[in-house]
Amino acid sequence: MSDYIYMLESHLSPDQNQVVEEIQAAAGQSNVNVFLTGGAMRDMLAGFRIRDLDFAIEGNALKVAKAICDRTGAKTLASDENRKSAELVFPSGVTAQIAMSRQEKFARTGAKPQVTPATIQEDLRGRDFTCNAIALSLNKASRGLLLDPMNGLADIGRRELRAVTTYGFYDDPSRLLRLHRLRVRLGFTVEERTQMQVANAREAEVEKLIPARALGDELKRIGTEDSPAEIVKALDEAGLLALFSPALAGPKANLAGLVRFEKLIRMLPDDIRSRAARFGPFLYALTEKLSAKERQALARGVEMHKAALDLWQKLEVRAKKLETALRSARLKKASQVYQIVSVAATDEVLFLLYHSSLKPVQERLRNYFQKYLPSIQEITAEEWAAVEGKPGTPRYAKARNDFIANRLDRRVRKPPEPTPPAPGPPAGTAPPSSWSTPQTAMARRMR
Numbered sequence: 001m002s003d004y005i006y007m008l009e010s011h012l013s014p015d016q017n018q019v020v021e022e023i024q025a026a027a028g029q030s031n032v033n034v035f036l037t038g039g040a041m042r043d044m045l046a047g048f049r050i051r052d053l054d055f056a057i058e059g060n061a062l063k064v065a066k067a068i069c070d071r072t073g074a075k076t077l078a079s080d081e082n083r084k085s086a087e088l089v090f091p092s093g094v095t096a097q098i099a100m101s102r103q104e105k106f107a108r109t110g111a112k113p114q115v116t117p118a119t120i121q122e123d124l125r126g127r128d129f130t131c132n133a134i135a136l137s138l139n140k141a142s143r144g145l146l147l148d149p150m151n152g153l154a155d156i157g158r159r160e161l162r163a164v165t166t167y168g169f170y171d172d173p174s175r176l177l178r179l180h181r182l183r184v185r186l187g188f189t190v191e192e193r194t195q196m197q198v199a200n201a202r203e204a205e206v207e208k209l210i211p212a213r214a215l216g217d218e219l220k221r222i223g224t225e226d227s228p229a230e231i232v233k234a235l236d237e238a239g240l241l242a243l244f245s246p247a248l249a250g251p252k253a254n255l256a257g258l259v260r261f262e263k264l265i266r267m268l269p270d271d272i273r274s275r276a277a278r279f280g281p282f283l284y285a286l287t288e289k290l291s292a293k294e295r296q297a298l299a300r301g302v303e304m305h306k307a308a309l310d311l312w313q314k315l316e317v318r319a320k321k322l323e324t325a326l327r328s329a330r331l332k333k334a335s336q337v338y339q340i341v342s343v344a345a346t347d348e349v350l351f352l353l354y355h356s357s358l359k360p361v362q363e364r365l366r367n368y369f370q371k372y373l374p375s376i377q378e379i380t381a382e383e384w385a386a387v388e389g390k391p392g393t394p395r396y397a398k399a400r401n402d403f404i405a406n407r408l409d410r411r412v413r414k415p416p417e418p419t420p421p422a423p424g425p426p427a428g429t430a431p432p433s434s435w436s437t438p439q440t441a442m443a444r445r446m447r
Helices: 002-011 015-027 040-046 060-073 122-124 152-158 177-188 192-203 213-225 226-238 256-267 272-276 279-286 292-301 306-313 314-327 334-342 346-355 360-377 381-385 394-409 438-446
Strands: 033-036 053-058 073-082 086-087 094-098 102-105 115-116 134-139
Touching: 002 040, 002 134, 015 033, 033 122, 040 053, 040 152, 053 060, 053 102, 060 073, 060 086, 060 094, 073 192, 073 334, 102 122, 177 192, 177 226, 213 226, 213 279, 226 256, 226 279, 256 279, 256 346, 279 306, 279 314, 279 346, 292 306, 306 314, 314 334, 314 346, 314 360, 334 360, 334 394, 346 360, 346 438, 360 394
Parallel strands: 053 094
Antiparallel strands: 033 053, 033 134, 073 086, 086 094, 102 115
């Protein structure tokens, strides 16, 4: 086994490993070459947990994506006919992008690119930053072969962000936004020549040509990051935050609220579903100081889809029912709180943590994440196996709920307090004759 394949498998969750195997199999059946690329390779080689899987196909990527959906039950979240790419979500919650290996040529700055099929080497040479221009072969004949034509591995070792081409920011100005996001997330510095390229691009004001759709995509990615406040601050200092909405520039960006939001997201499990649920609460925190008219202008300016708009603007109304349930005086047991929160929508839970001013709601949500959930996670596989019934049946579901309730509600008995020892004689005095010691008892017997 290749060292890189071993490294990959050790960085992936079991569900992600399953997705990689499914895509390898589908590409093999379609007789096309498949490579793991982009952010997945960057994060693996830099020692970060892999969040999303990116695959490049030397062939018809959309056909492979359809075959994967038919085979696994995955669904298409978005597709791009021009770039021949599709973003899939699998039943396990794992997301993956499958794209045709391609070359892109731009007639003018910010224009829609002319896309043509290309080899994986040509594809990598046309990417944004060298750390994203690395691929790993998943093909039977070359499985585990690392492709690094732009020496991105060395840049990762130096913890530097370096642009692949001199005109990358002119071709796709949205890379200016991506540069700040990746710099914050990875903790990398920007290579000196790339800094000069950024300065030249900003002098030409290419940022004004970023398409609205690209702004919306970048805003969504910022919302799923671990440090959105720092990213927003970096964009504001660079004069780029106003691209999303002029109203966000300056004090209306609500950086203090975003800092508090960052602390709250660390309470939630860091899994795929929790990360995806951050977007609505993030937008609420980001735009909290904006007027209703300014919020609407922001949504139009980034061409936000109705589904994303609802996740944001209907969040407060949706969370009211959960808030009412959690404030109830009838909640006396930990298991009752656990049952309510464990089935609640994650974005509603995060919103209440950020927004609700009710003390019982805050206490019960924090107890859930800091006490109840860790207690359930400590249950061993052997203990779960002892639950009556067959998984998936109503009998098992009831027995499982009873088991959880018993674990959360049981009272730990305090150990009995030790009996204090009888007081001894004062120091320097002889014991009274009424006290019996081994020596005095022996003396009495000898008499």
